[in-house]
Amino acid sequence: MSSARDSILNAVRARTPAPGVHGDIGKAAAALIATPSRYQPQFDQQGNLERFIAKATSERVTASIGRVATVEAVPAEVARYLKDCRLAPSLALQPREELTGLNWTGLETHPGIAADEPAALTIADLAIAETGSVVLRSGPDAPVLMNFLPLHHIVVLHEELIHRHLEDVFGLLGDGPAEQPRNLCIVTGTSGTADIEAVNVRGAHGPRFMHVVIVDKP
């Protein structure tokens, strides 16, 4: 449909001001976001960890939080969570070495994810204090469906990966297409819907529960 392409671009050009030098367009675009602190929600009184926990556990986001000192303590915290939720001691495990290399004695773990998987454990690549969100990238060791099919989504988050604002996280990713994962998902709590009478209900299609296990800074 190259003819449609040309006709659209020509129509656009005919109705917009004559193009400046491309470098100037870039400069003008950068100037528009030169002082993000003007429009970013400010929370000077709170540190990143404190803000993250406050937002993630808020009424709208509805995640729960577990804290461990080292990553070795994650299996025990996961076992406790499953027991408290009266779930079987079994879970889908994201095929990342950091997780598979842990001692899972007492828990059954599997790499695949079933359509009605009760619980899955994945690693957060980054997190955002502003909104209480975790950032999950896809990859060979990170199937996207593992974040969406389980009823309980358990996420391991290293405290030092919590950044302040949305922009800070994007800044770390780089802005060429090559630096992006195929799928980059900012997840803020559990799947929800307000589609019936605007009433908020959890567990629409994705997880109904999210538990974030924060590993203290070394």
Added chain:
Amino acid sequence: MKQSPHLFKENAKRALSDPTLKTALRRTTGLLRRRRAQVIADYPEYAAAREAAEKIKDHTLENLAHYLEMFEANALGSGAQVHWAATPDQATDIVVDICKAEGARTATRVKSMLGEEIGLPEALARAGVKRIETDLAEHIIQLADDPPSHIVMPAMHKTHEQVAELFRAKHADPAATDHIAALVESARRELRQKFLDADIGISGANFLIADTGSVVAITNEGDAELTTTPPKTHIVTVGIEKIVPSMAHATVFLRLLARAAIGAEITQYTTFFNGPKRQGDADGPENMHIVLVDNHRTEMLGGFLQPMLRCIRCGACMNHCPVYSAVGGHAYGAVYPGPMGSVLTPVMSSLQEAGDLPNACTLNGRCQEVCPVNIPLPDMLRSLRVRQFDRKLTPGMARIALKLWGWLAARPRLYRLGAGAGVLALRLWARGRGRIRRVPHAAGWTRHRDLPAPEKGTFMQQYARKKRR
């Protein structure tokens, strides 16, 4: 969807006498307005964000060709295929051809108003592709065979009692109770396997990121990822105005969109899609197609309607519109209802066909006030009315009345004399009761309420009296 903006008056009349619709609208719009007010009050930087958003959109629109080409190059670089469609038919032909080439029988779909705008559901049906709507509201209206009535909550016109009845009739394993949570669970059960079995996943996009070639889709339900990950092919249909320069620019809108639409700081899922599955990836589609759609958008550039292209489809203008809140979305007979729809529909159909829409407005200004990108909706509606008048599309009686009024307004002395006589007549008619129950030729007004009798003297007479004192 089938469009019938020319039937607005009849549709509105029917809507006004539907008690269930009234209940549904009261339950939803009030809640959405309160939630939005709260989350905006908690965001002192809102005014600055709104200003930044407006400027970013204006900058992008002024350099639209540059950004479209940049987006195209980067999306191609990520392995996606990019298509261009000037008209809805071109767009649906592209989608249908992809489906046919893949021998697709089923397609899951994430809610996208652009999909409705170009008639994608109908085109898929004609091509024999079974469409499975995955957004809960879209699922409801698909089962009910209703058109959407709101751009964020397409099933706003349904009460939970109606949804329960619908699910009992149509779901394989319906809920035992009418509780909203049980209804949501029932839809989850119904759709789960369908997500995994679909041949094609179709989505829209909330933003296109020029410098990365990313397609951004936001949902609260998580259905975008469940729709686009398992099938072999992901097709995106998106309007060309959805583009922003970079991810950092997009964040300004992410903060505003969720706040304005549902009263949340951010939606639960914000996903950046960058092309098809990569080598070694655990999952994801093998093909990704992006269809860039014009459909009259370029015509709006450079004219008085250009600011409409800033719209991020948050729905706040309709939630705060007294006309929308009274008649609901279906009365507008178009994909886009409410104030933004009353501007867009005449562009996308014709001013003649959609002539009632710019007039279904009290010009109270709430829509612009709550619009996160400050679109001057009332000004645009007024301009559309002027164009109707100029093109002689305004009905005869109204034309004569407006002409008469215009003639009078240009003659202050005569105008004041007339206004004074009018006030006197109405006060006499009220016979000192302060209220007027019936006015000849104004039953439309007085059937549902009394007309208050005017103050003594016109504004100008009172003003003159005060000044003398």
